[in-house]
Amino acid sequence: MRVSYAKATRKMPEKWDQVKELFTLALERDPEERSGFLRQACGDDDSLRTEIESLLSSFDGTATFLEDCAAADLLSAQSRASTGKRIGAYRILRELGQGGMAVVYLGERADQSYRKQVAIKMVRAGIDTEQVLHRFRNERQTLAALDHPNIVKLLDGGSSEDGSPYLVMEHVEGLPIDQYCDLNKLSIDGRLRLFREVCSAAQYAHEKLVIHRDLKPANILIAKGGVPRLLDFGIAKLLNPECFQTPLVTRTDWRPMTPEYASPEQIRGHAVTAATDVYSLGVLLFELLTGHRPFHSAGQSLLEMERLVCETEPEKPSAVVNKQEEKVSRDGEARNAITPRSVSNQRGGLQPAELQRRLRGDLDTIIMKALRKEPERRYGSVEEFSQDIERCLTGMPVLARKSTIAYRSGRFLRRHKESLAAALVVLGIVAGIASWQVQRLSRQNATGSQAKNAQGQGRRSVAILGFKNLSDRPDTKWVSTALSEMLTTELAAGEKLRTVPGETVARMKTDLSLPDSENLAPEALGPVRKNLGSDFVVVGSYFDLGKDSAGQLRLDLRLQDTTNGQTIAAVSETSSEAQLLDLVSRVGRKLREDLGVADVSQVESVGIRAAIPSNPEAMRLYSEGLAKLRTFDALAARDLLTSAVSSDPAYPLAHAELAKAWMALGYNSNAIQEAKKALELSGKLSPEDHSSVEARYYEVNKDWDKAIEVYRALSNSFPDSVEYSLSLANAQIAGERGSDALKSIARLRGLSAEVKEDPRIDLAEAEADASLSDNKGAVAAADLAIQKAGASGAKLLLARAKTFQCRSLANLGQFKRATADGEESRQIFHEAGDFAGESGALHAMAEVPIDQGDLETAKTLYEQALKLARQTGDKKATARELGNIGVIYAQEGDFSTGLKFYREALEAFRDIGDKHGMSVVTGNTGDILHAEGRLGDAFAEYKDALVLAREIGHRSSEAIDIKLMGDVLADQGDLKGAMQMYQQAIGIQREIGDKRYYADSLMSMGRLRRQRGDGDGARKNYEEALALHQQSGEKGLSAEAQVALGEFDCDSGQASQAETLARAAIQEFRAERETDPEIQSEVLLSRSLLQQGKVENAQQAIARALALSKKSSDVTIRLPLAIQSAYVQSAAKELPDALRLARNVLVEAHKLGFVRIELEASLAIAEIELQGTNPAQGRKRLEETETTARSKGFELIARKASVAQHVTNRT
């Protein structure tokens, strides 16, 4: 090829310069003048004129000729290859693009019946087998059914003449979402909103059971007006079905999936579900927000990519934005530098630090949840994902937020939290049911207006506040309760009026310290209205002459409007105790009349009669029992209600209330029995009452799914009842459906403006947040509840919220505030006489000193809680506190006292049939026995705990017990058996996503692998556990993992590295006051120092460890310490002492059956002997130790023994 055109060559046409000149001049003239001009200019040179005219004619029509540059021309040439060709009813206009599997053309309908342009995706050769085509047709129909504004519609499809299938879609012009966002410098919020639109399309498709499988920016175009349009829904599967049946790595053709957007399950060839799209959307959001992708395929082999995607945790978005990266464009050619500055600037002109701050926290958490390796641990649906983003946008707490509970690493405290958590959920539910109040939903004018129907919102509401007993006789006090209950039932019948439940009224009276009175002043009515939300109240007085006068009774009552205190009706009636029902009916009729509400029907009056005991004695007992229950005396209530039940066994509500009493006392099985009877007898009750009884039965039975179902129906039928919606939310929380509960709560909030002031709703939200481990959200919501409860004077609710807050704040490490809230709530409960509540508050308060390592204070608090629990007769709380006190003793090293408490706790749990409690306590007992070196007994306890856990289907406990059995086996030298246990435990923990205990199992497995000489495997386990602990901010456990890694460094001679790790761990444990791990760290330190020849320092470390060990009786800590101690002595040339010490260990370990420790002791003895007077014996012992260790699989010890022999052979 020539480079320059420096010199003209000869072959020029004749007179070329003249031709050019005249051509240009002619061209500048009007066309009609040209021929005259040329004739003149060329004179008689005809050939010249012909040449110019020919050029002129060829110039016409060259307006566009060569004007497009060559490359663009080439492209259009390519597409013209098929231009004009027909596919089915479509004519191809040009090619739009090509991919690995298909060619896309721009086309239009040949018959012009559809004027819009379409995109035709033509499948390339190779997949046109009959089976595939059949599948193609089926799938095509599914896709055609997708009709969503953000989804590009599939219009048509078929097979072309040569048999290859094609699809016809809308043609959309737009930019891929990532480019669109960058080009428009969209802010983070803007990007999130756009992303949510994408989610809505994906969610829609998922509901139609279509999964996209290949979501990435190129498939999400932003059309005019900023509307996202998703391309190729489900096409990936359609185009290459077999793609999804083989793992990506074993396939040669993996084009249809973009590996950077592919989920682990896609890469591995596992089942693809909606969670797959959640993952890809997570990658997309990651990229939209950070400008980086979680993983990069550039320069990676497929295997490397697989490992990255399936095993590596991506960096958090907020960390990634700090990075500088060269991004390779899609064609793999161009490179762009991505810098923190460029990225943040493209996001609404932020500064790098601002962007980082914006991403840190919620957005990090949300994206990381979408990107989890295990599909089941991601968001359950795209909708959930999207809603969490919405919550983030509106500043609400985010669901994905993981708890940062700082678990203690002390062995005995480990399960402690778990047993606490389980106990507290139940506590929350019971308390929640007990102290609901009613919130008015809307007010109407007191007079005139007709009540709305039951389905309508805003029925007028009435609260019966009770009646003043003028006779002053305690034996007639029950009449107030009885009258109130009966009148409430009477007025509720027909569902025209909303009546406030008596329980709620009782709670309000306690809260406001409101006595029974005949008449309430407007000022006094204000707080009542605020707390109960009722439009009207009924107050009054009665005079009962008592049994000696045949129970003659006079009742005066009045109906007052709560807004102005006006008396709307006043009634006076006389009757006898025996005819209370008639009395109430008469009063009810009168009140209905005054309120303009229709009288009860025949059917309804049957319901009323069923809701009232058949005889006066039962009525009295029931009413007295009820009153006791409402003043927190569950023991007295139980006795009275038991009598009521025997007086009228067919009365359903007495059974229901008795069930509550049993619940409050912690006797689940008795409660279930009574709740069941109540349900069986409730057939005649009004439908609403019947449903309530039914729901209660399911609650007591912990059949949350059914309870949710019934409460949902109730809250749908009575949307103005805040109670039913709250019950629904509580059942959802208890049934581990926290996100559903949040939905119920959100719906409740939407009901009316007034509801927003109801603190119960905030508290329910806090509980839902906590159940989802969102502690920060929980604290925020509980703060609101506290504020509102304080403002309205709802004392008991305030106390409950503060107890709750105490727990949440402790979890977040805000100990001071936690203690303050706990103490306040304790006091309020105490003053209200709610000792169960007080006990719960003390229990919550004990969390704080535990987290601070102050075991004595915690013990004192638990002891107080225990005392109150015994006083109220709450057996469950009693068992729980006994167990907790046992844990504290065990942690303090007082094993025998610990065991004593465990035995008591176990008995108490057994009494009430609480298998979960029994399982936890049994496992805890195993822990003590293990620490005492009673390996066989410990194993038996763990096994019992395992059986119990399995009976109740508690998977987490099951896995923990299996792992602990593995630990015993490992100590006993059964490495194979131990490994199997660990694998089993890990399997379960992976399945249920129990990260915390999974990491624990990893540590155990790592220790075992180290012993077996599998260094790489061990290190891998340790490191994974460490990463998990660090991720969840568990400092103590992280330090333990560091110590394990340090032992490893010692094994491989990197003593100084081990020293550093040991010192850091010692600091950590000392700060946390964790004795056992501190001893272990000192032992490691001593070992590492000895290896470096620093004998004196090693001695000091051992001395510190020995001093600490006075507080520890744990054999598994003590014996290894003694061995190291012997090594140090031997290094200090105190050989006889060293030998004696090591021999003692050998004997004890042998006696207890600790095979590993026995071998280690034997190794130590041998090494000491080598240095002393009898090296021959030492060598012999080394040989023996090596052989025994190897035969049992203790490769590490065998190797050490072998090395020691070689060393001595050489010297």
Added chain:
Amino acid sequence: MDAPTDIATLLGELDVGSDKAAAELVVLLYSELHRLASGYLRRERSDHTLQTTALVHEAYLRLADQREVRWKNKEQFLGVAAQLMRRILVDYSRGHGAKKRGRGFERVFLEEAAEVPKGKATDVIALDEALTRLAEFDPQQAQLVELRFFGGLGIDESAGVLGVSRTTLKRNWNVAKAWLARELRKGDQKNA
């Protein structure tokens, strides 16, 4: 070989007319442009409109900035680049045409120049041949076409490279177009 100094040297030598320097420079630029162009032509980029000028400028920026080459003049570079693009695209066109034929597509021929509507493609190979003929007697005209059509340069830029006025350039452009259109039609008729 060390690219930066070499390119600088080569360009300097090119200035004084060294054929060897030019040849080596061409090799260097060729590989760079080829890499860029094939990315476009494989249409793996999302932007559907290909602008050769962007490509050439990109190559310039790359070679000039990243390798810290101090070009004597940019025009010189553009001239060479356009020439190279011509070669790349012609080669590509040849290969592509062959491939298309192999897959059962007809080869695309240039239609009557007078009838070439907007968007219709030019037969790059035929054009290349015609351009070679044109260069034999009017190298400047040929280079102009090369700059604009293959190099994708605009009128002003091309005028700068050729060292002529804008008016002259426009005139020359018209003549060249007319001549080439006629040449191509002739070839077409022969083929038909």
